[in-house]
Amino acid sequence: MNYVGMFTLMKREMVRSLKIINQVIWPPMITTALYVFVFGVALGSRVKAPHGLSYSVFLIPGLIMLQVIDSSYGECSSSVFQARFMNWIQEMLVAPMSAYEIVFGYISGSIVRALLIACLIMGLGFALVHTLPRDWLLYFGVIIDVGLLFSALGVIFGLMAEKFDHLAVLTTFAITPLVFVGSAFTPAQFLPPSILRFEYFNPMFYAIDAFRYSYTSASYLPLWLSLSVITGLAALCLGIALSMAVVGYKLRA
Amino acid sequence: MSLRVRAGDFFGFLGPNGAGKTTTINAVVGLARLNAGSIRVFGYDSVTQWREARRFIGLAPQEYNFDRYLSIRDILIYQAGYFGIRARDVRERADMLLERFGLASKAKLDYLKLSGGQKRRLTLARALINTPKLLILDEPTAGVDVELRLELWELLQQLNREGMTIFLTTHYLEEAEMLCRDVGIIRAGKLVAQEPMRELLERKGKGLQEVFLELTRSGPAELV
Numbered sequence: 001m002n003y004v005g006m007f008t009l010m011k012r013e014m015v016r017s018l019k020i021i022n023q024v025i026w027p028p029m030i031t032t033a034l035y036v037f038v039f040g041v042a043l044g045s046r047v048k049a050p051h052g053l054s055y056s057v058f059l060i061p062g063l064i065m066l067q068v069i070d071s072s073y074g075e076c077s078s079s080v081f082q083a084r085f086m087n088w089i090q091e092m093l094v095a096p097m098s099a100y101e102i103v104f105g106y107i108s109g110s111i112v113r114a115l116l117i118a119c120l121i122m123g124l125g126f127a128l129v130h131t132l133p134r135d136w137l138l139y140f141g142v143i144i145d146v147g148l149l150f151s152a153l154g155v156i157f158g159l160m161a162e163k164f165d166h167l168a169v170l171t172t173f174a175i176t177p178l179v180f181v182g183s184a185f186t187p188a189q190f191l192p193p194s195i196l197r198f199e200y201f202n203p204m205f206y207a208i209d210a211f212r213y214s215y216t217s218a219s220y221l222p223l224w225l226s227l228s229v230i231t232g233l234a235a236l237c238l239g240i241a242l243s244m245a246v247v248g249y250k251l252r253a
Numbered sequence: 254m255s256l257r258v259r260a261g262d263f264f265g266f267l268g269p270n271g272a273g274k275t276t277t278i279n280a281v282v283g284l285a286r287l288n289a290g291s292i293r294v295f296g297y298d299s300v301t302q303w304r305e306a307r308r309f310i311g312l313a314p315q316e317y318n319f320d321r322y323l324s325i326r327d328i329l330i331y332q333a334g335y336f337g338i339r340a341r342d343v344r345e346r347a348d349m350l351l352e353r354f355g356l357a358s359k360a361k362l363d364y365l366k367l368s369g370g371q372k373r374r375l376t377l378a379r380a381l382i383n384t385p386k387l388l389i390l391d392e393p394t395a396g397v398d399v400e401l402r403l404e405l406w407e408l409l410q411q412l413n414r415e416g417m418t419i420f421l422t423t424h425y426l427e428e429a430e431m432l433c434r435d436v437g438i439i440r441a442g443k444l445v446a447q448e449p450m451r452e453l454l455e456r457k458g459k460g461l462q463e464v465f466l467e468l469t470r471s472g473p474a475e476l477v
Contacts, residue, residue, distance in 0.1 A: 002304075008334025016322040087318040094282045094312050095335035095383075096304040253276070253285040 005097040006105045013079060013109020017116075024074070025117065028067040032121050035063055036128050039185060050187045051218045060125035061212040062184030065146065067121060068114045069179060069204065070171070072147040075110040076154025077167045084158070084250065093252065099245035103155055107238075110151035111144055118143050131215060138214040138223075145230050146207045150175075152237035159244050159251070178204045183212075188220040206230055254444045256437055258420060260295065260386075263413045265433030265450070266422045269469050273442040274422040275315065278389055281420075282312050295386060308336065311385030313376045315392045319364040325375060326351060326360040329382045336383040343382065350378040353408075370401040377405070387418045394428060406432060430454075430461045440469045 017024050039047075040056030049058035083089035092102050126132050133139040153170070161167050181195075182204030188196060199205040210226035213219040219226065245251065254277075258264045268274050279285035281292055283303055292299040294306040319328050326347055333343040351357045354374040359367060364375060373393065380388060390409070394402045402425075409432060413419050423429050429436060429450075436453060438446040445468045446453060450461075457464045 002335075002337045004337045004339055005335045008331055008340075011334075012320070012323070012331055015327075019322045082321075086321060087316065088320045090284060090312075090314065090318050091320065091332055091379075092335050093284055094307065094310070095332070096307045096337060097335055098304075248286060252283070253279060 002095075002097050002101050005092070005095060006101045006108070009092065009097075009102065009105025010109040010112065013075065013106065014112060016079060017075065017109075017113045024071065024113070025120070028071065028117050029120055029124060032063045032067065032124055033128070035059065036125070040129060048187075048190070050189045050220075051216060053216055054129070056129040057131045057215070058187065058212075059185065060121075060129060060131055061215045062208050064118050064121045064125070064143075065204075065208045065211045066179050066184050067117050068143055068146055069150050069175060069207065071117050072110050072114045072150035073154045073157075073171065073175060075113050076106050076151040077158040077161070077170075078154075078164075079109075080106060080155055080158025081161045081164065081167055089251065099248075100242060103152075103238075103242055103245045106155055107148060107151040107241075110154065111147040114147040114151075115140070115143055133214045134217055135214045139211070142207070142211040142214060142227075142230070145227070145234055146211070149203070149207075149230060149234035149237055152234065152241040155241040156237065156244060159241075159249050175204075178202050179208070183208050183220070203229065203233055254290075254439070254442065256444055256447060258418065259435070260418055261413075261416055263409075263419045263432055263434050264421065265429035265436040266420060266439065267426070267429055267436060267465060268422075268439035270424075272439045272469070274439060275391055276442075277439070278312070278391055278420075278422065282310055282389065283307060308383070309386045311380035311383060311388045313380040313388070313390045313393055315395065317364075317372050317376065319372075319375065319379075321363075321365075323364075324361050325356060325364055325367070328364060328375065329379055332379050333382045338383060346384070347382060350381055354378045370397050373397050373401065373405070377408070381412075385417070387420065388412065389420045391422050392424065393421070394423065394425060402428070426461045426465055436461075438465060438468050445469070 036056060036059065040059050044055035047055040049055045122133065157167055157170055182199065182202045188199065188209070191199070206221065206226040206229040209219045209221050210223060210230065213223055266274055266277070276285055280287055281294065281299060283299060287300060295309050297306040299306045320331065323331055329347040329350060330340050330343055334340060348357065351360050354377065356371060356375060356378065359371065364372065367375060377393065394405055406428070409419060421429065421433060433450050435448065436446065436450045437444055453464060454461060
């Protein structure tokens with residue numbers, strides 16, 4: 001096992017994130033602050049939240065999850081695609097690194113970035129609405145689980161894409177709409193039953209609901225169900241990403 | 254194709270465009286999958302013992318493919334990292350290579366700031382960072398000026414004298430004639446000659462350019 005190679009790739013991903021800090025670190029912070037201001041502070045007093053919570057406190061975990069999902073997918077998909085497109089992925093392919101080590105290197109770099117962004121937003125949430133997670137194990141566990149799922153999805157799309165535009169397809173047509181309807185902003189209890197029925201097919205719904213539990217100790221779905229769904233999907237996507245890398249899909253002639 | 258390169262050799266692998274030179278290199282370093290046959294690098298099978306085999310190889314590809322987000326020094330250090338060498342163990346070697354290739358003053362810069370010749374030198378430095386026993390050079394002097402070409406020739410000869418096996422593909426036949434002890438000529442994926450350079454030229458009684466044209470011209474080829 002080439003642990004040094006894997007760690008080097010993870011470190012490289014962090015270097016990349018810091019080199020494009022104005023694209024990947026500050027925008028989630030500013031967007032979150034604006035969401036908190038517009039939805040939490042300005043409109044929040046008129047919106048009810050379940051379990052006697054203020055709407056601002058209800059909002060923070062959803063906003064963190066939104067950025068974790070967006071960041072994990074964006075990091076892996078664009079980094080893998082760029083490495084393929086500019087051909088510097090050959091630096092790894094000619095080295096004694098297995099497909100597993102390359103995939104885990106990318107994914108671990110992406111999860112570290114997601115954790116960093118989540119912690120920055122958590123700090124912002126504490127500063128603005130004075131809320132912190134109650135269950136730290138669950139807090140970090142869900143971020144890693146969801147980060148794994150969307151990083152693996154990022155690897156898959158990064159390998160499949162033929163141009164940058166292809167990477168945006170999943171974000172535009174699936175991730176963003178599903179996060180917005182996945183109870184990031186709206187408590188599931190207040191959704192009409194006709195819409196709620198579809199939420200059971202929305203992975204973001206499970207991710208946000210489980211993560212919110214780490215802040216509020218309450219969730220709409222049983223925690224075990226949400227965690228099982230996210231973990232199952234993460235295992236599936238990871239399996240697909242690894243299989244593609246092992247056969248050298250669009251990597252080796 | 255059956256090709257054998259002796260340890261310590263300076264081997265020239267020649268052929269017209271599209272003959273299969275880069276494909277052969279890609280098969281050796283693992284960038285292309287093998288459908289049949291086998292490749293051994295210092296006794297290690299490139300498929301079943303790929304990790305051991307790749308540790309011996311340094312590749313200088315034809316196209317520049319440096320990581321856009323790393324400084325010139327980090328390009329070397331991270332490449333060593335992918336080979337399993339810790340940064341703290343390779344910093345000195347990276348600095349030595351940057352010095353040797355005249356890039357020490359550029360170490361902290363982005364590679365896009367380098368001239369074509371400097372990028373070519375960086376390609377070589379990166380290929381050498383893992384202290385390979387086999388250096389594979391895919392047209393290393395393509396597009397470089399005469400001065401740098403002479404400088405690179407001298408450097409490659411020095412590396413070879415130090416014991417490194419060099420596998421060179423080039424379209425500059427005078428380069429191959431001057432540098433290589435042994436030569437292989439490929440045409441349409443088939444090896445049409447493999448022997449010591451001097452013997453080939455003496456046997457044919459011609460210069461390398463004429464021999465090359467004779468062997469790679471269209472028509473049935475005499476296979477080796």
